[in-house]
Amino acid sequence: MAADGLIDRHVAFVGALRGAGLPVSLAESLDATQAMAAIDLMDRRQLRAAYAASVVKRAPHRATFDRLFDLWWPPAVGDGSESEGDAADIDDMTEVEPADLDAMRNALRDQLREVLLSGDDEALRRLARQSVTGLGRTDSPPGRQSWFTYRVLRALSPETLLADLLKAILDGDERGGLAEKVARQMLAERIKKFEEYVEAEVRRRLAEDRGVEAIAKTSVKPLIEQVDFLRASRDEIAELRRRVYPLARRLATRLTAKRRLGRSGRLDVRRTVRASLSSGGVPLTTIHKPHKPHKPELVVLCDVSGSVAAFAHFTVLLAYALREQFAKVRVFAFVDTCDEVTRFFERGGDVGDALARMAQEANVVWFDGHSDYGHSFEVFAQKWPDAVTPKTSLLILGDARTNYRALSLPSLRSVVRHARRAYWLNPEPRQYWGSGDSASSSYGDVIPMIECRNAAQLEEFVEQLLPV
Amino acid sequence: MTTREPHVPMFSSPDDVRDRLAATGYLADDAIATTVFLADVLGKPLLVEGPAGTGKTELAKAVTEAADATLVRLQCYEGLDEARALYEWNYRKQLLRIQAAGDGQKWEETHDDIFSEEFLLARPLLTAIRRDDPTVLLVDETDKADVEVEGLLLEVLSDFQVTVPELGTITATNRPFVVLTSNATRELSEALKRRCLFLHMDYPDAEREKAIVLRRVPEVPEALAEQLVRTIRTLRALELKKSPSIAESIDWARTLVALGIETLDEAAVGQTLGVVLKHASDQARAVKELGLN
Known part of the structure; x- marks a missing residue:
């Protein structure tokens, strides 16, 4: 590649990274070029590491970076036969007869079975490329998408190989035990990898047809903390849950820092005098007693009906991870009636278990299993009149979609009046509040309602809620 | 930009890094090398971030050994200040010197005397800058330190010089190789990150982890190491409070060797689970999910 071409490509790549939300400064872009001068440019792994070291400074950005890197610095051109030489056995595939296609599909499936068994990463990658070349293409009019991931994965359907592979690995061992769990996990990992390779390969071929920029725009996923709670996929929810503890730790660290900056307590005479002995009785430094922060009680009242369950779960987990910061945490769940679920989260309890048991055992459905905010608030106010006191911070979680049922504003108002502070976190985008059966505006008059669509917004809110 | 102090590179290529690190027992992948x-x-400076127990501090130690350098370590903690990180005047010794001088000596003389090398306590940052021989400066757990320390690091690491008002400016003669580690309990400032190369260290892939275990615990049979790594990966896939890291894999291998366990079946895992998972609830979950009872 000529030097000019290289620089252009570098600038375009950095532009794409910025477009995808990575804050790449000019200095960092220059660092990357310096790094490129120092390494072997023909070694793609070195190039990737050099770029990653100079422009990606936050771990969550790494996935986006990798996607864009694969587009801008593709591992191969076309079907890869020029650079690799081993994909050449599959010729131009647009003209094959259906019978040949079937034969090829079977041949690829056999190969895939072997590679999944051996776990050879390089072979897996090569096979993904061959499969996409052979099976991923459709004859479509120019300007339309012509490569598809699902065609490849449907034709090869790696999951259906699983039983066969498990049998081969376990080799007569009894099923259902630890060995099977471990093997299953290993195979699932490899299959997932294969799927990712196929996806990357399809993106690369699409980019060749339609230009890198066009594909880059559509193929970048939002960062996990920006994912809408209401629209998160199962994988994303699992990923979010895994982040609860790091997030809680981060918040707690920030809180300690804030507290230390705040005023310190009274002079600790004993320790000051003791310290002064080492400087001949001159008290060079004074020592103060730490300031005792005020710890409020936290009461969380959450809607756990299907539509907002993911949001409620995540927030409750976070509240529990932060329980050291509060004098007491109590959680109440409701769908159309209300029940206390604190017992499921007792210290040391398992998180997944707690959520499952909460759904099964708690008495949250009274009538038909559709959200009924009004009835739930009434039950809450009646059955636990002493839960909310002037020491309590009250947090209500829900989308305020009442299915056009009664609101029980007076009940809520009296609860809110008793609390020290009260907030309603709503996972719906603000522009939908008050539309249809949403009672956001009515409830918003009684209690401050805050939009909380993703983990980033939640983090921001919790930080300002925590007592300094 | 000011001309930088001459820095003699310690390595000639990424492959050289990999080979020499491997010779010290540290197995680096492409990104690390x-x-x-x-x-x-x-x-x-190199900023290494990642979960606990993935070998961040080990990397600094391995680089030190591979480059035949000396390690200077600054352990960060809450409340770390300039006096602990950079330099401090030895008050007590100065006080003694003044008292010992008696009445005969002029103030100017005493003054010049008590602000000389002899009364300077060099802390890690200054020590690293003043050394002539190859040096690796390890700033460990940078995220534990306060934001002001980051400012200090920024100043020291961008120019590799320190100004002591009474002594003048001290500039590095041989720039140290700097490694900062962080567990990401908080975001470091953008300014600091911008000046560093960033390396995210995650759990290694299965093959590398197996190689690491075999390297660190040579007594463990290969088949067992393979089983162990796969089991660890299965545990990592569960939703745990603390996923086991490489340090735990190695501990586990050592435990199995010490107990003379040859294959990792349900009973063996159940018996030794405490080595890998440190929370009671995590253990309960693993027992349930893997069917260990």
């Missing part, structure tokens, strides 16, 4: 090489050649 390339990034260490770049940090060395470009003379930039």
Whole structure:
């Protein structure tokens, strides 16, 4: 590649990274070029590491970076036969007869079975490329998408190989035990990898047809903390849950820092005098007693009906991870009636278990299993009149979609009046509040309602809620 | 830009890094080898971030050994200040000196005397800058320190010089290789990150982890190491409070060797689970999910 071409490509790549939300400064872009001068440019792994070291400074950005890197610095051109030489056995595939296609599909499936068994990463990658070349293409009019991931994965359907592979690995061992769990996990990992390779390969071929920029725009996923709670996929929810503890730790660290900056307590005479002995009785430094922060009680009242369950779960987990910061945490769940679920989260309890048991055992459905905010608030106010006191911070979680049922504003108002502070976190985008059966505006008059669509917004809110 | 102090690179290529690190017992992957090489050649600090127990501090130690350098370590903690990180005047000794001088000596003389080398307590940052021989400066757990310390690091690491008002400016004669580690309990400032090369260390892939275990615990049979790594990966896939890291894999291998366990079946895992998972609830979950009872 000529030097000019290289620089252009570098600038375009950095532009794409910025477009995808990575804050790449000019200095960092220059660092990357310096790094490129120092390494072997023909070694793609070195190039990737050099770029990653100079422009990606936050771990969550790494996935986006990798996607864009694969587009801008593709591992191969076309079907890869020029650079690799081993994909050449599959010729131009647009003209094959259906019978040949079937034969090829079977041949690829056999190969895939072997590679999944051996776990050879390089072979897996090569096979993904061959499969996409052979099976991923459709004859479509120019300007339309012509490569598809699902065609490849449907034709090869790696999951259906699983039983066969498990049998081969376990080799007569009894099923259902630890060995099977471990093997299953290993195979699932490899299959997932294969799927990712196929996806990357399809993106690369699409980019060749339609230009890198066009594909880059559509193929970048939002960062996990920006994912809408209401629209998160199962994988994303699992990923979010895994982040609860790091997030809680981060918040707690920030809180300690804030507290230390705040005023310190009274002079600790004993320790000051003791310290002064080492400087001949001159008290060079004074020592103060730490300031005792005020710890409020936290009461969380959450809607756990299907539509907002993911949001409620995540927030409750976070509240529990932060329980050291509060004098007491109590959680109440409701769908159309209300029940206390604190017992499921007792210290040391398992998180997944707690959520499952909460759904099964708690008495949250009274009538038909559709959200009924009004009835739930009434039950809450009646059955636990002493839960909310002037020491309590009250947090209500829900989308305020009442299915056009009664609101029980007076009940809520009296609860809110008793609390020290009260907030309603709503996972719906603000522009939908008050539309249809949403009672956001009515409830918003009684209690401050805050939009909380993703983990980033939640983090921001919790930080300002925590007592300094 | 000011001309930088001459820095003699310690490594000649990423492969050289990999080979020499391997000779010390540290198995680096492509990303680690390339990034260490770049940090060395470009003379930039290396910021290593990742979960606990993935070998961040080990990396600094391995680089030290591979480059035949000396390690200077600054352990960060809450409340770390300039006096602990950079330098401090030895008050007590100065006080003694003044008292010992008696009445005969002029103030100017005493003054010049008590602010000389002899009364300076060099802390890690200054020590690293003043050394002539190859040095690796390890700033460990940077995220534990306060934001002001980051400012201090920024100043020291961008120019590799320190100004002591009474002594003048001290500039590095041989720039140290700097490694900062962080567990990401908080975001470090953008300014600091911008000046560093960044390396995210995650759990390694199965093959590398197996190689690491075999390297660290040579007594463990290969088949057992393979089983162990796969089981660890299965545990990592569960939703746990603390996923087991490489340090735990190695501990586990040592435990199995010590107990003379040859295959990792349900009973063996159940018996030794405490080595790998440190929370009671995590253990309960693993027992349930893997069917260990």
